[in-house]
Amino acid sequence: MNPLVGSLLFYISLGLATLCLPLLMLVGLVLPVLLRQRLLCRWASFIITLLHIFCRLDYRITGAENIPPGPAIILCKHQSVWETFALQAVFPPQTWVLKRELLLIPIFGWALAVAQAIAIDRGSPKQALNQVISKGRDRLEKGLWVVVFPEGTRGQPGEKGKYNAGGAMLATRTGFPAVPVAHNAGYYWTPGRFSIQPGTVQIAIGPPIDPTDRRASEVMSEVEQWIEGTMHDLVP
Numbered sequence: 001m002n003p004l005v006g007s008l009l010f011y012i013s014l015g016l017a018t019l020c021l022p023l024l025m026l027v028g029l030v031l032p033v034l035l036r037q038r039l040l041c042r043w044a045s046f047i048i049t050l051l052h053i054f055c056r057l058d059y060r061i062t063g064a065e066n067i068p069p070g071p072a073i074i075l076c077k078h079q080s081v082w083e084t085f086a087l088q089a090v091f092p093p094q095t096w097v098l099k100r101e102l103l104l105i106p107i108f109g110w111a112l113a114v115a116q117a118i119a120i121d122r123g124s125p126k127q128a129l130n131q132v133i134s135k136g137r138d139r140l141e142k143g144l145w146v147v148v149f150p151e152g153t154r155g156q157p158g159e160k161g162k163y164n165a166g167g168a169m170l171a172t173r174t175g176f177p178a179v180p181v182a183h184n185a186g187y188y189w190t191p192g193r194f195s196i197q198p199g200t201v202q203i204a205i206g207p208p209i210d211p212t213d214r215r216a217s218e219v220m221s222e223v224e225q226w227i228e229g230t231m232h233d234l235v236p
Helices: 003-018 023-030 035-054 082-090 100-104 108-112 126-139 166-174 216-231
Strands: 057-062 074-078 094-099 116-120 145-148 176-181 199-205
Touching: 003 035, 023 035, 023 108, 035 057, 035 094, 035 108, 035 126, 074 082, 074 094, 074 166, 082 094, 082 176, 082 199, 094 100, 094 126, 100 108, 116 126, 116 176, 116 199, 116 216, 126 145, 126 166, 166 199, 166 216, 176 216
Parallel strands: 057 199, 074 145, 074 176, 094 116, 094 145
Antiparallel strands: 176 199
């Protein structure tokens, strides 16, 4: 199938699937938090299946053995929309640190609110950091994983953004491990481009980092070195 045609069919299917979210949210509101998140993860896994069907976009994992048995903080490279769905298919039930403006998006934003996403105000860094730590601790203690994109926003393939220490500070303040994740989805689902290219996204999961008795800057430096060093090996 032509990538342009496949992408169009995928976006149409994504829109139809999103219309089903209100029903899932109503069901989710009466479920315990972990069951609610598992339900939303199933929806995200369905989106990944649609990508396979219409766009011939698959993924391959290396380092799955590095996934800890209990909740952790995922510190992931941010290149595409793809990882916002795929992380839910790869890791246990989770929630995300994101800018609060996303909660205003009809249907999708409401689902993020039901999923107990940690919405922060980027215009107030100190307040945002306090929210990440306090709400992140709450989610982790409930058994949820917390996803943080340390660069804050999506970058083009090959670009490196500034790594912020919020996720690492959450790890050092709570004692939960930090798990670095690298991938090359931006080469296939590139920010700003309509067409999604066929191929196999490589997603690499690094060894969990124990934050005990370490400074947030040390943890963040180790995460950054691992992710950026791995990215060089993931160029298609």
